[in-house]
Amino acid sequence: MSGADFAGAWWWPYVMILVAGWLATDIWRWLGVFAGGRLREDGEFLIWVRCVATALVAGVISKLILFPQGVLETTPVWLRISAAAFGFVVFLGVRQKVVLGVLAAEVFLIGGWLVLGS
């Protein structure tokens, strides 16, 4: 099934959101409810599935940092990578407080941006 024929229609993105978004996401939540405690969380199959999902989301992270959309695109790539890396190191250093890691990355990015004068 290709979306090519409908891709221009205004409602097509909403079909995508309902089927490829809502259904594809909530199905796991519903399955989680029904499966109850039957499948072990440390079972080998589930470990692999979680690895695949984790790697996929990690791929999203590096794509967003290396190939960002819009205004962030104008910043040098090394600044974005260093900002994210700095935030992550701070996050690890402060007993994994997400807020502080995010703040540190932002301070680094904005600081670098201002220094470069772009």
Added chain:
Amino acid sequence: MMRGARAAVSIPAFILTAAFVGYAGLARETGLSLGETLAMTGFIWALPSIVVLTGALSSGMGLIPAAIAVALASVRLMPMTMALMPMVKVPGKTKTWQLLIASHFVAVTAWVYAMKNLPDLPRVGRLPFFIGFGGTVSSFVFVMTGIAYLSVERLPPLVAGALVLLTPVYFLCSLWGAAKIPADKAAMVAGLLLGPFFFVYLPGLDLLWTGLAGGSLAYAATVFYRRRFFR
């Protein structure tokens, strides 16, 4: 339920609001309409899946590949939901449809909060608390996402850029924080490295390949490591 609503004024709610405000910037830059952005926030309510679908929509991916990519990104919701159920369920009393409604609010941030705070409550109060908490946080974030989408145009470039960076850094930290075993962390490193590679050489299905290749590689490596050193 009211206690859950009041507890929604919290650090996880702030992180989520900030992340979704950042996402609103991303959605706008990608060319999504306000209606599409809000529909995704309300219906999907899991930022990684939303970001994956945003990429799919902007690259004109077909329905089935997009559904597979999103489903792969949200597989993690199933074990999370499973782990939560025994905690909120009152055996013989709680209806399945109530659990199905509550399950929609399962997402990394709210889940971590629930697992930490629900055990302090009496069993009968946990499900209403979770629904109150999840409902309030997601409604608030929904409204803020809309406001952010509309005002992003007027933001100075510095702020807009900073908000776009919020999403990857928030994921980077919380994904690492959610990793329980070495395999999760290995998969994360593999995905970070392979993501750009597949994006350049296999655009379109790059995320699917990143997940399958990176995840399987990480899984195989950690299985090998376990056999080699722990047997």
